[in-house]
Amino acid sequence: MSTEQTGALHPGEHLDHEHKPRGITRWLYSTNHKDIGTLYLLFSLAMLFIGGSLAMVIRAELFQPGLQFVDPHFFNQMTTVHGLVMVFGAVMPAFVGLANWMVPLMIGAPDMALPRVNNWSFWILPCAFAILLSTLFMEGGAPAAGWTFYAPLSTTYSSDSTAFFVLAVHLMGVSSIMGAINIIVTIFNMRAPGMTWMKLPLFVWTWLITAFLLIAVMPVLAGVVTMVLTDKYFGTSFFDAAGGGDPVMFQHIFWFFGHPEVYIMILPAFGIISAIIPTFARKPLFGYESMVVATASIAILSFLVWGHHMFTVGMPVAAELFFMYATMLIAVPTGVKVFNWVATMWRGSMTFEVPMMFALAFIVLFTIGGLSGLMLAITPADFQYQDTYFVVAHFHYVLVTGAVFGIIAGVYYWLPKWTGVMYSERLAQTHFWCSLVSVNILFFPMHFVGLAGMPRRIPDYALQFADLNALMSIGGLLFGLSQLLFVWGVVRCMRGVGDKASDRVWEGAQGLEWEIPSPAPYHTFETPPVVK
Amino acid sequence: MTSNASLVRRLLLVCVAMFGFGFAMVPLYDVFCRITGINGKTEGVAAAQPAGVDLSREVSVEFLARSDADMPWTFVPLTERVRIHPGDLQIVEFEVANRSGEALVATAVPSVSPGEAARYFKKIECFCFEEQALAAGETRSMPVQFYIDPALPERFRNMTLSYRLYKSAHTASR
Structure with a gap:
């Protein structure tokens, strides 16, 4: 499979038993799933800080009412690019990175099925984000229509950087689709003997379903940005009523992509939590089959609920009722998952290492985000909540304390396996508690100002929201600074500082990834393990 | 089990089909709105004369x-x-x-x-x-x-x- 092994050893050359290529080309030309996984995770970490800096511009402007630092047009660029960077640059690549590292190890495969595609799908990403971020320095500025780039904001009223934005989104889409295809082929074709479908670890199951969602909806995103491009530059009228088009249709097509997209960003986190909870509760996962079925049902239902993002566009009552009930139906499989996690912990011998702490915070805080989602699903109530900070609170609870906490939990959980070194528990616990407190200072008051009517995506606000906004901005700064502790902890491990980790790492850990040495050798499972 | 190549081909086909579906939503949207009449669009051609008058309401x-x-x-x-x-x-x-x-x-x-x-x-x-x-x-x-x-x-x-x-x-x- 790998060509490096066939190279003859020259006299005097140091024998590297792992046959790692050296220098920058190791990373540029890498087809090794572990190297590419590392690249994805580091890229995502960098994007987290870039996206976070943009968010801090937003929070600095909102620290006080009135206009302080930036003009409204620049503020709109910040909300837009923050959203795009976090969704496509931080959360999605982090999950692909975890999949790269863990899926082959969990199913007993020597590597991903398509290693060169894997290399390509990663290296497209830095190019895509270089293009996207370069628009910040262009005349007319970056895209400012929101990450949802509704027409006509993104067509008639957008700056000329729209063309760069469209190209960047196309590249991100190509990268995601190639990554998804790779993961599907790997899971279908490279499972170790005896690794039957219903023995797959849940992280593998959730990623398989996520990958199918990706190949189903990323092409639709590609379609809608292409329509924006031709509407703006080539005189078509997909979204322009003057030529017989309809701007509302943009929202239908966008959210047909957009709603499955939000599950793309949470299903792998469900998989991570389903791996961590049994380990630290020292009990097998409760209701494995129901977890698989629940994940698949969430994925299928995600195609039927896009209308709940657009209750206020003037849909007929019948459609609003359909989307309301379909949305609420998703609470059932999601509830099954939460109950299964709780039941797994029930009478378990629990310990509270940092991965478990993040997983527990995930369950509580993600559920808060889920419940505010149910409030938003109530059509008549949504007419008040639409486009307020309540919506911002909702999706940050599911994306930050949901997806991002899930990713951080997964990183702490597998970091000793990757680096061979145990992270500093004290540093990590400090990181956890700082994050937990600051993230709630940051996002919880958004529920209140939102219900009281503070609109999102506006650089100024009414005076009665001043105190809570100042508090949220402080929370944001603290949350951002807390993540430096995370970087410190990760860098320590990458440099090999800390206690040596055992092969199993965690007392209660189950699964093939814990059967190999720590740190995981460069090549693993060259002879497939037999799963009983 | 299918070979990698044929599985990749099928998955790529799904991608192409979904890209096409994104564009197919444009005419489908019009057809759907015309059938259900939910978009406030009126017919672009002349209607026939009215059959009768309902004097009971205004x-x-x-x-x-x-x-x-x-x-x-x-x-x-x-x-x-x-x-x-x-x-x-x-x-x-x-x-x-x-x-x-x-x-x-x-x-x-x-x-x-x-x-x-x-x-x-x-x-x-x-x-x-x-x-x-x-x-x-x-x-x-x-x-x-x-x-x-x-x-x-x-x-x-x-x-x-x-x-x-x-x-x-x-x-x-x-």
Whole structure:
């Protein structure tokens, strides 16, 4: 499979038993799933800080009412690019990175099925984000229509950087689709003997379903940005009523992509939590089959609920009722998952290492985000909540304390396996508690100002929201600074500082990834393990 | 188990199909809206004469007219509101004036609110059926002849017919 092994050893050359290529080309030309996984995770970490800096511009402007630092047009660029960077640059690549590292190890495969595609799908990403971020320095500025780039904001009223934005989104889409295809082929074709479908670890199951969602909806995103491009530059009228088009249709097509997209960003986190909870509760996962079925049902239902993002566009009552009930139906499989996690912990011998702490915070805080989602699903109530900070609170609870906490939990959980070194528990616990407190200072008051009517995506606000906004901005700064502790902890491990980790790492850990040495050798499972 | 290559081919086919589906949503959207009549779009062709008049009730119809942002025309309904029995033929006039120094061609795009009532709004004659060419400074009065289909469900008592005037793609200068 790998060509490096066939190279003859020259006299005097140091024998590297792992046959790692050296220098920058190791990373540029890498087809090794572990190297590419590392690249994805580091890229995502960098994007987290870039996206976070943009968010801090937003929070600095909102620290006080009135206009302080930036003009409204620049503020709109910040909300837009923050959203795009976090969704496509931080959360999605982090999950692909975890999949790269863990899926082959969990199913007993020597590597991903398509290693060169894997290399390509990663290296497209830095190019895509270089293009996207370069628009910040262009005349007319970056895209400012929101990450949802509704027409006509993104067509008639957008700056000329729209063309760069469209190209960047196309590249991100190509990268995601190639990554998804790779993961599907790997899971279908490279499972170790005896690794039957219903023995797959849940992280593998959730990623398989996520990958199918990706190949189903990323092409639709590609379609809608292409329509924006031709509407703006080539005189078509997909979204322009003057030529017989309809701007509302943009929202239908966008959210047909957009709603499955939000599950793309949470299903792998469900998989991570389903791996961590049994380990630290020292009990097998409760209701494995129901977890698989629940994940698949969430994925299928995600195609039927896009209308709940657009209750206020003037849909007929019948459609609003359909989307309301379909949305609420998703609470059932999601509830099954939460109950299964709780039941797994029930009478378990629990310990509270940092991965478990993040997983527990995930369950509580993600559920808060889920419940505010149910409030938003109530059509008549949504007419008040639409486009307020309540919506911002909702999706940050599911994306930050949901997806991002899930990713951080997964990183702490597998970091000793990757680096061979145990992270500093004290540093990590400090990181956890700082994050937990600051993230709630940051996002919880958004529920209140939102219900009281503070609109999102506006650089100024009414005076009665001043105190809570100042508090949220402080929370944001603290949350951002807390993540430096995370970087410190990760860098320590990458440099090999800390206690040596055992092969199993965690007392209660189950699964093939814990059967190999720590740190995981460069090549693993060259002879497939037999799963009983 | 299928080989990697054939699995990749199938998955790529799904991607291409979904890309096509994104574009297929454009005509599907129109067809769906026409069948269900939920988008407030009225028929672009003349309707038949009304079959009869329902004298038992009246419907209030309001009229709105707007010019597109970069359209140097004024466009107003000469009647703001009428109360008519379903089945009654009614003519209302809209006045349009080209304030610019050049000849322009315009299209008026109608919309009926509430959207579900649009299919009961029958136009026998309308300036929106064709493009309107106005010389520089010209003013014109444009008629709409319509009736409300007596099959209109009882729950609709008020309707609004609104027009938005766009510069036509056929205008040479853009």
